[in-house]
Amino acid sequence: MEWTCEAPRDNVFAAFTEKEQLEAWWGPEGWETMIKTFEFQPGGxxxxxxxxxxxxxxxxxxxxxxxxxxxxxxxxxxxxSHADYFSDASGAISEHLPGSENVTTFLDLGETTLIVFESTYETEAAVQEVLGMGMKEGFTSQLYRLDRLLTKR
Incomplete structure (x- = not known):
């Protein structure tokens, strides 16, 4: 998936990698996000x-x-890049819902930034499962929330 933000790359990257900013926009419309742990470093x-x-x-x-x-x-x-999983409140990874490996790339286009999202799942069935859960619509919704956050800054 690709998304263009009307903001410089450094601002967009910070919105993904700073806890307070991430909490302000992560999640679909009508949802709030509370980050329990955020260690932006390899292995974090x-x-x-x-x-x-x-x-x-x-x-x-x-x-x-x-x-x-x-x-x-x-x-x-x-x-x-990061591995992404469904979990519970204690941080135990779900054995029943699919995880993915993800790469997020931020391309500097001057006053705009192109974000390229690449997600890899183990099987086509896993992809269909998350799509059936509304992942595409939810993720798109939160990117509109990101746009609003970046516009305020």
Whole structure:
């Protein structure tokens, strides 16, 4: 997936790699994110909870979704990679939901930044499972939230 932000690369990279900024936009519309652990370094852990706070989202209202990432490689402000998993509140990785390996690249286009997201799953069935859970729509929604955050800055 690719996304263009109307902001310089350093600002966009910071929005992905600074805890306070990440909490302000990560998660789909109507959800809030609380980061329990954020260690932006190779081998570091990012453990977070997204919680639906929008009553208009029906059965999703009040739902929590925990995630855990482990950073693999960092080349600031160009790229970073991480493993991404569903987890529980204690940080235990789900054995029932698929994980992925991800590379996020930030291309400097002057006053704009092209972000390239690459995710690899073990099987096509795993890809279909996360797509069926609304991952594409949720991720797109949060990128619009990122755009609004960057516009404010």
């Amino acid at each position: 852990v990012w453990h977070y909870c997204m919680r639906c706070v929008d009553p208009a989202q029906g059965d999703f209202y009040g739902m929590e979704s925990w995630g855990k990432a482990i950073f693999r490689h960092i080349d600031s402000p160009n790229t970073y």
